Amino acid sequence: MTQPDFLASARRTIQLETEAVRDIERHLDENFLRACDLMLNCKGRVIVTGMGKSGHIGNKIAATLASTGTPSFFVHPGEASHGDLGMITAQDVVLALSNSGETAEVVTILPLIKRMNAPLISITANSNSTLALASAAHLYIGVEQEACPLNLAPTSSTTAQLVMGDALAIALLEARGFSAEDFAFSHPGGSLGRRLLLKAETIMHSGDDVPVVASGTPLREALLEVTRKRLGMTAVVAEQGQLLGIFTDGDLRRALDQNVDLQNTPIDEVMTTHCTTIKPDILAAECLQIMDSRKINALIVTDQNNCPIGALNMHDLLKAGVI
The missing domain is CATH 3.40.50.10490 (Glucose-6-phosphate isomerase like protein; domain 1)
Known part of the structure; x- marks a missing residue:
């Protein structure tokens, strides 16, 4: 043959x-x-x-x-x-x-x-x-x-x-x-449905799980908050609760490069101001797009008064099936 x-x-x-x-x-x-x-x-x-x-x-x-x-x-x-x-x-x-x-x-x-x-x-x-x-x-x-x-x-x-x-x-x-959203309603169990229907408020960490420290907090205490909440960052807020900035793993690396005193330096001196925030009703897929375009790994969710009410990172999007 x-x-x-x-x-x-x-x-x-x-x-x-x-x-x-x-x-x-x-x-x-x-x-x-x-x-x-x-x-x-x-x-x-x-x-x-x-x-x-x-x-x-x-x-x-x-x-x-x-x-x-x-x-x-x-x-x-x-x-x-x-x-x-x-x-x-x-x-x-x-x-x-x-x-x-x-x-x-x-x-x-x-x-x-x-x-x-x-x-x-x-x-x-x-x-x-x-x-x-x-x-x-x-x-x-x-x-x-x-x-x-x-x-x-x-x-x-x-x-x-x-x-x-x-x-x-x-x-x-x-x-x-x-529309694509109509299609997603017919496919809620698929990856497209998750991308088009899932919102930040559904997957974000909220309440006591949100990493937050007050302005003036020593860097050593902020690092403990980052470690406890396991999101690789913490929000920094004013006395009334409004967001002032964010401190991330990247900020920590930069502080170490500059030989900053980790024990006594106030968090305000090493945090990132004007940080990227999102609202709770934003689509999770948009969160991914924001993280990709800005080369960041975490986002803080704020309310209409610019107070932190949630937080999420790339791992949360991965776990939710958005990625």
Whole structure:
């Protein structure tokens, strides 16, 4: 047996599927506009259905729609004939996938979908198929050749289906003005959700955990506060509680370089004034951006009177999953 040329096979597959995507782009027409209008004005849900490989792609399309502002879920056409058709209402839009447009399980439920007056959109490779002709909008995804060398396994055709589904989802996303924050609300458990929803007040140290010393405090006592609170810094405040400055590990290194008396020097002489502060409602992702741009490792959170109410450092952002 000769050694198979895996790279040549991979390149051929990618080329064929790329061509398939280019082909469906050329077939975009008023049917795509009609499909978008139906889905955009849908009062219920977009119900996606399909059998076999088309069903797997349909599941992904439904998930993409749901996460980008178009409420959607997948219904298996075989199960629909045995009770799941009750999930579909006249307020919904049905998006059916079938490469041939003649898939028996899908065609079987067409009369029932028509009877409940739910608009039907189809994605097929046959404009004259039963499914296409029954649709209010038909999206053509015909491909000349599957990537499979036998031209049998659904490969290029399923890629075309998926790309058409993505095109619908993104067109609707843009039409709705769907924002990054909206996306985050659909993904609160993911890293994007944490970056777009998590605020400083959620992860900051507060109360007695905030390192604070009064103006005039000897440097040795300030160092003890830094050590106790384990944030690598301490805030320095005036008598009324307003922030005067910050003392960090960097300030300590500079003090050591200058042979400063660690026992008796007042903290005011070695602290950094005009330090960077944030408000509690700032996004944690913005905290990271501030730290990166200013080359600092910690931030003090202040209230409207410029009094310290919290503190956080790079480790807190790392622990919260923002980094």
